[in-house]
Amino acid sequence: MxxxxxxxxxxxxxxxxxxxxxxxxxxxxxxxxxxxxxxxxxxxxxxxxxxxxxxxxxxxxxxxxxxxxxxxxxxxxxxxxxxxxxxxxxxxSVPVDAFALKRGAVRTVLIAGGIGITPLTSMAHALEAAGHRFELHHLARDPERLVLTKEFEGMRHAAVSTYLTGSGERPDLDTLIGPYTEGSELHACGPVSLLEAIRTRAAVLGWPAAHVHVESFGARTGSEDKPLRLYLRQSDLRLELAPGTSILDAMIAADAFVSYDCKRGECGNCFAEVVSGTPIHRDVCLTPQQRRQGMTTCVSWAAGGDLELDL
Incomplete structure (x- = not known):
């Protein structure tokens, strides 16, 4: 539209x-x-x-x-x-509800990294309108990236904390997340590195994976990525990819048969088994066992310059 x-x-x-x-x-x-x-x-x-x-x-x-x-x-x-x-x-497009707010939680924790604050603004408005208390932690590199703070002004049910990580003010994630109590929900949005750290610490603190909800706004930096020679075994298709290119997008452009959804490394729909090559994983959805078998093609890359997928 x-x-x-x-x-x-x-x-x-x-x-x-x-x-x-x-x-x-x-x-x-x-x-x-x-x-x-x-x-x-x-x-x-x-x-x-x-x-x-x-x-x-x-x-x-x-x-x-x-x-x-x-x-x-x-x-x-x-x-x-x-x-x-x-x-x-x-x-x-029509609005897509792929990062849904879990309502009615006993405790709701919202954690944002930089521009990852955007989806949490709407969650905060919904929680405030419903009269539900929540905690909001916003991490940003510097004051210029601590944006949309006015969205939370006047909210009576919000406990808002901000952190400027570029000045060394790095919060302790264990303190932000806290031990899991039944009925709690954690929503986080930000760079992949932050989300991986949150999921790791939440697991240590007893949070079931079903109560930790994440959305990434970009993969980790790929400045170390090298040109990639990709071979799709079933399709017998060879592609040359430049750094900064999405493997998934390159396959779509070449009319290869692939399934996908989020294109952010969150859903796992673009998972492909790796025949040979060393993946550089940048998703936030695969288990360690899945990473040993394959990779998400939307955000991940490969070391060594060669990658063969069973597609």
Whole structure:
């Protein structure tokens, strides 16, 4: 569905918030806390993008997304920052509820890393409206990346803590998470490295995996990645991949038969068995046993320059 960019709000030097309404004047669809939309757009040079962004705030007359400008990656965030203005249109999917808030918890803990605060804003609004107390911990490298703090002003049921990790203020995750008590729910969004640490510490503290819910906004840095020669055994297809390319996207572009969903290393639908090669795992969903057998192709890479998959 086509959406009109109504206005753009700058949050510090790195983040722009896009506020959008249906271009045909119809009603904005309802959506659940934690939802995201897929936004399709084209750069001035003709390159096409389809990126997923979490919805910000509470459901209302407009859909809001906050986009952090990233120097790495394919450049979608840079195009949105540099080329899109109020009055322009983009294509949006219906809101997707893939990171659902678990309601009615005895204790709710929300942990965000940087721009990972975006889906937690809608969860916070829902919890506040329901009168449920919750804890919110927001970690950011510096004050410029500690964005959307006004979303939580005036909330009577929120215990909000912020941490500037770039200045050495690194919180103890065990203290933030705390021992598991029956009926507790933990929601976390941020970089893969933070989510892996949260899941590890939560397990040590007795949290069942079913009560720890995570969503990543990007894989760990791939600055060490080398060009990759990919061979798909069943398809008898050979591909040459440059660093920064998604293995999954390359296979889709080559018309290989693959299944996928989240494209963020969270669902495991793009799992492929590894015939040969050494995967560099960047997902947050596979078990140690699954990682010994294969890899997620959407966010992971391979060391050594050669990878063969049973696809």
């Amino acid at each position: 086509r959406y009109l960019i109504q206005n753009i709000v700058q949050h510090g030097p790195y983040v722009k918030e896009f506020r959008m309404v249906p271009a045909d004047g119809s009603r904005t669809p309802d959506w659940a806390p934690g939802s995201h939309v897929d936004i399709g757009f084209r750069s001035r040079s003709g390159e096409e993008f389809n990126n997923a962004y979490s919805l910000v705030g509470a459901p209302g007359e407009r859909l809001r997304i906050a986009v952090q400008r990233e120097s790495a990656g394919r450049g979608g965030s840079r195009v949105l920052h540099d080329e899109f203005q109020p009055g322009m249109e983009v294509e949006l």
